[in-house]
Amino acid sequence: MKKRFKYLLLEIASPFIAILFAVLIGALVMLVIDKNPVEVYRTMFLFSFKRLDSVAIILFGMTPLIFSGLAVAIGFKAGLFNIGIEGQYLIGTFLAALAGFALKGLPTFIHLPLVILMGMLGGMLWAWLPIYLKVKRGVHEVISTIMLNYVSFSLIHYLIADVFMDKQQGLAPGVGNPIIRLPKIAATAVMPKMHSFLSNFGINLPQHVYLNWFLVLALLMAVGYYFLVWRTPFGYELRAVGHNPAGAETAGIKPGAVFFKAFLLSGAIAGLTGLSDLLSYFGYMDLDFPRGYGFTGIAVALIGKNGPLGIVLAAFLFAFLNRGAEGVQAFVGVPMETIVILQGVMILSIVVFSSVMGRYIRQQEKKEAALGSAAGKPGVTVGAQGGVK
Amino acid sequence: MEKTGAGVNIIELRRITKRFPGLVANDSINLEIARGEIHAIVGENGAGKSTLMKILTGLYQPDEGEIYLNGNRVAINGPRQAIWHGIGMVHQHFMLIPRFTVLENIVLGSEPARGGVLKEKAARQLVEELCRRYDFRLESDTRVWDLSVGQQQRVEILKVLYRGAEILILDEPTAVLAPQEVKELFVNLRNLKDQGKTIIFISHKLDEVLSIADRISVLRRGRMVGTVLAGETDKKRLSEMMVGRPVLLKIDKQESQTGQETLVIKDLSVMGSMGRPAVRHVSFSVRAGEIYGIAGIEGNGQTELIEALVGLRKVHTGQVFILGQPIVGKSVREIKDLGVGYIPEDRHHRGLVLPMTVWENAVLGLHRTREFSRPASLYFKKILAHAERLVREFDVRLGSVDLPIRNLSGGNQQKVILAREMSRDPSLIIASQPTRGLDIGAIEFVHKQLIKARDQGRAVLVVSADLEEVLSLSDRVGVIYSGEIVAEFRPQEVTLEEIGHYMLGSKAQPREGVGA
Numbered sequence: 001m002k003k004r005f006k007y008l009l010l011e012i013a014s015p016f017i018a019i020l021f022a023v024l025i026g027a028l029v030m031l032v033i034d035k036n037p038v039e040v041y042r043t044m045f046l047f048s049f050k051r052l053d054s055v056a057i058i059l060f061g062m063t064p065l066i067f068s069g070l071a072v073a074i075g076f077k078a079g080l081f082n083i084g085i086e087g088q089y090l091i092g093t094f095l096a097a098l099a100g101f102a103l104k105g106l107p108t109f110i111h112l113p114l115v116i117l118m119g120m121l122g123g124m125l126w127a128w129l130p131i132y133l134k135v136k137r138g139v140h141e142v143i144s145t146i147m148l149n150y151v152s153f154s155l156i157h158y159l160i161a162d163v164f165m166d167k168q169q170g171l172a173p174g175v176g177n178p179i180i181r182l183p184k185i186a187a188t189a190v191m192p193k194m195h196s197f198l199s200n201f202g203i204n205l206p207q208h209v210y211l212n213w214f215l216v217l218a219l220l221m222a223v224g225y226y227f228l229v230w231r232t233p234f235g236y237e238l239r240a241v242g243h244n245p246a247g248a249e250t251a252g253i254k255p256g257a258v259f260f261k262a263f264l265l266s267g268a269i270a271g272l273t274g275l276s277d278l279l280s281y282f283g284y285m286d287l288d289f290p291r292g293y294g295f296t297g298i299a300v301a302l303i304g305k306n307g308p309l310g311i312v313l314a315a316f317l318f319a320f321l322n323r324g325a326e327g328v329q330a331f332v333g334v335p336m337e338t339i340v341i342l343q344g345v346m347i348l349s350i351v352v353f354s355s356v357m358g359r360y361i362r363q364q365e366k367k368e369a370a371l372g373s374a375a376g377k378p379g380v381t382v383g384a385q386g387g388v389k
Numbered sequence: 390m391e392k393t394g395a396g397v398n399i400i401e402l403r404r405i406t407k408r409f410p411g412l413v414a415n416d417s418i419n420l421e422i423a424r425g426e427i428h429a430i431v432g433e434n435g436a437g438k439s440t441l442m443k444i445l446t447g448l449y450q451p452d453e454g455e456i457y458l459n460g461n462r463v464a465i466n467g468p469r470q471a472i473w474h475g476i477g478m479v480h481q482h483f484m485l486i487p488r489f490t491v492l493e494n495i496v497l498g499s500e501p502a503r504g505g506v507l508k509e510k511a512a513r514q515l516v517e518e519l520c521r522r523y524d525f526r527l528e529s530d531t532r533v534w535d536l537s538v539g540q541q542q543r544v545e546i547l548k549v550l551y552r553g554a555e556i557l558i559l560d561e562p563t564a565v566l567a568p569q570e571v572k573e574l575f576v577n578l579r580n581l582k583d584q585g586k587t588i589i590f591i592s593h594k595l596d597e598v599l600s601i602a603d604r605i606s607v608l609r610r611g612r613m614v615g616t617v618l619a620g621e622t623d624k625k626r627l628s629e630m631m632v633g634r635p636v637l638l639k640i641d642k643q644e645s646q647t648g649q650e651t652l653v654i655k656d657l658s659v660m661g662s663m664g665r666p667a668v669r670h671v672s673f674s675v676r677a678g679e680i681y682g683i684a685g686i687e688g689n690g691q692t693e694l695i696e697a698l699v700g701l702r703k704v705h706t707g708q709v710f711i712l713g714q715p716i717v718g719k720s721v722r723e724i725k726d727l728g729v730g731y732i733p734e735d736r737h738h739r740g741l742v743l744p745m746t747v748w749e750n751a752v753l754g755l756h757r758t759r760e761f762s763r764p765a766s767l768y769f770k771k772i773l774a775h776a777e778r779l780v781r782e783f784d785v786r787l788g789s790v791d792l793p794i795r796n797l798s799g800g801n802q803q804k805v806i807l808a809r810e811m812s813r814d815p816s817l818i819i820a821s822q823p824t825r826g827l828d829i830g831a832i833e834f835v836h837k838q839l840i841k842a843r844d845q846g847r848a849v850l851v852v853s854a855d856l857e858e859v860l861s862l863s864d865r866v867g868v869i870y871s872g873e874i875v876a877e878f879r880p881q882e883v884t885l886e887e888i889g890h891y892m893l894g895s896k897a898q899p900r901e902g903v904g905a
Contacts, residue, residue, distance in 0.1 A: 232762075232764065233756050233757055233761075233762040236767060240749075240753065243744045243745060244738070247738065247739055247753070248753075249739075250699070250701065250721065250731065251721075251753040251754030252721045252754050362793075366796050
């Protein structure tokens with residue numbers, strides 16, 4: 001049991017060692033472009049954490065990444081690679097926006113949950129086809145989801161620019177150009193900020209910060225994810241199918257059904273990814289609605305090793321890096337790309353380190369198992385033949 | 390250079406040691422192999438046979454020790470160098486390309502060619518010359534997929550000879566053969582020996598080893614127990630050397646007390662993976678309190694038959710009843726819930742989820758029962774207690790039930806499966822290759838458990854490629870050939886010879902499409 005603790009410690013330590021390694025590589029890159037790494041990292045930290053509003057911005061930034069990370073992770077747990085979070089959250093965001101501006105006169109406690117559900121529905125909808133094709137026709141989900149990402153980009157473009165574009169943006173004639181966007185969502189569908197709640201604790205955030213209750217929803221979702229995957233029989237089936245579909249099938253679990261449920265669930269969580277931005281920050285969906293959360297979510301799940309806490313921490317890490325990148329760009333003149341390099345190296349080194357560590361731990365376990373079985377084996381020990389007479 | 394005659398060892402291994410994390414696979418092994426002998430190496434699984442052979446063929450480097458070939462010390466750095474030294478390996482699992490011809494398969498990898506163009510005539514001459522010299526009857530233009538297993542093995546042996554091997558290592562060569570084919574193989578091996586080749590024969594089938602080998606070396610737990618002359622030992626003494634204690638060679642069992650028919654199969658046909666019928670019009674039944682064994686060479690529809698019975702594969706036509714209930718069209722879970730325990734032939738693929746812990750595997754398939762869970766939660770305490778109980782009752786040797794089950798030895802993994810399936814209190818047990826890859830101790834255990842289940846009044850269906858196992862375990866035996874049960878008898882009623890004929894299909898009615 002003591003050993004288990006040691007393994008756990010090693011497993012937790014490995015991403016941190018990897019991050020440190022990446023920081024060193026990042027320092028080399030900065031030296032190459034003639035910047036002082038100490039100065040750059042210092043600025044990154046100070047800019048990110050010295051001010052409360054900056055911390056809140058990081059928390060706002062990690063919210064979508066938790067959702068997309070969880071969406072990827074639940075797929076991974078079932079042995080599915082949902083690379084289509086990107087498309088799923090765009091469709092989800094669109095449906096949510098549609099319900100947000102089209103429905104009027106509903107009270108907030110109905111309208112807002114409805115809009116959130118529409119987002120999840122959209123994500124599920126966009127996840128349904130790939131998993132249907134996989135289970136029924138054997139089409140690999142990586143291929144179909146990547147292609148559906150492109151379909152979603154074009155579809156959203158069409159829907160925003162040609163079908164639902166807001167033609168009355170209230171601009172005075174001759175003043176500027178209208179943005180190509182959907183109409184604004186109704187006030188009853190806006191997710192409240194956390195400002196008034198936090199002010200109870202003496203934390204006063206300025207108005208330009210959009211930290212909202214989706215963060216809490218995301219954290220709850222991570223907790224729910226833990227319970228679902230590790231504590232329920234469904235989660236057990238999910239993991240069994242993820243590791244060995246044939247073995248699960250033999251035990252009477254239907255891999256196809258588990259695939260279906262897991263993937264739709266993944267899509268539903270993915271559908272939440274864009275909502276923090278939509279329902280709090282922008283208030284409308286336009287052609288430039290943030291992209292890329294889905295792909296970052298893959299990195300988040302990877303670094304977080306598909307665990308709920310790991311995903312939350314990894315999402316925080318990425319949000320911090322993004323925020324810090326803005327800081328160093330503005331104050332030290334280090335291009336944002338440097339930080340992108342840092343992110344890339346981090347992902348690579350974490351994958352390498354945790355695989356090396358995993359191998360080491362497996363080896364140790366094997367040793368332990370061998371010792372255990374040897375110790376428990378009466379009579380048949382090496383060289384016993386001559387000795388026992 | 391050429392040294393011949395008795396007393397000169399073609400291979401000498403001195404104090405070979407190979408360590409892997411957590412175990413010593415070969416512990417200071419000394420081995421002498423004389424030129425022109427057939428030298429058998431026996432030992433249980435995990436005794437270190439294959440590690441030793443991998444060292445000889447250059448796949449592993451020993452941590453300590455020396456290898457001498459013809460009295461000269463050598464280092465063997467890879468298979469290519471091994472064959473350059475004249476050491477060739479015939480693997481247990483054939484490495485042939487089915488759609489290539491015999492000729493193409495043999496020359497593949499070292500084709501005679503000029504300027505990148507294959508010299509087919511030269512290749513053909515070489516191969517046909519080899520066939521003649523060693524009396525291997527093979528058509529060099531036949532495609533490998535048209536060959537029987539025994540013939541495919543001959544191709545494998547020719548491949549090695551073609552590359553100039555003087556020393557042939559055969560890894561469990563009889564595992565896939567019918568008795569007649571084993572005889573043919575032995576004739577071929579004796580031919581090779583007469584022509585001066587040296588043969589290392591790895592096996593755990595002691596009868597065969599005793600009949601073919603000149604000398605036998607026994608490995609146990611990584612150590613060399615000793616080398617004996619085949620003529621001066623017997624099965625009992627050999628197995629004691631292998632296991633380190635006296636072994637029951639005969640299975641102890643009472644007359645069976647059969648009850649009603651638990652499993653009834655009527656005119657069952659099942660399609661194989663390629664869309665061809667793999668099981669054709671099979672009918673038989675298994676009674677409570679009896680063990681029904683299915684003998685046959687692998688790939689004759691056993692897998693498909695069993696998979697259809699447990700619901701993993703669709704039934705094409707026919708009917709199956711378990712305890713009187715029709716099961717065609719039912720799901721795996723519904724069938725198992727009727728009271729079926731299933732021990733799959735490939736425990737890593739079908740029986741377990743290797744990365745999951747022992748306790749998680751102990752409830753695989755039982756996790757939805759009201760004893761162990763509600764939809765909202767698994768009952769961890771009960772599951773752990775259940776796992777601990779299985780481990781205790783079935784004497785599973787392990788460090789902790791909390792470790793992934795892949796760390797357990799094959800025997801202990803099989804015990805977990807057996808324990809889990811028995812804990813369902815099944816009326817019918819379907820065991821497919823239940824002792825494959827296990828060591829003698831574990832085999833004994835599995836056999837005892839199956840017989841115990843029978844004596845408790847359960848119906849047991851056993852499929853095994855090991856004819857000896859089927860015959861000693863079963864109360865009734867059916868022989869499957871090309872998807873049909875071609876014979877059914879009691880084990881004492883027929884000779885091995887006759888069973889072999891059934892297994893090879895030479896006693897079945899001829900029909901179109903056999904072997905196609």
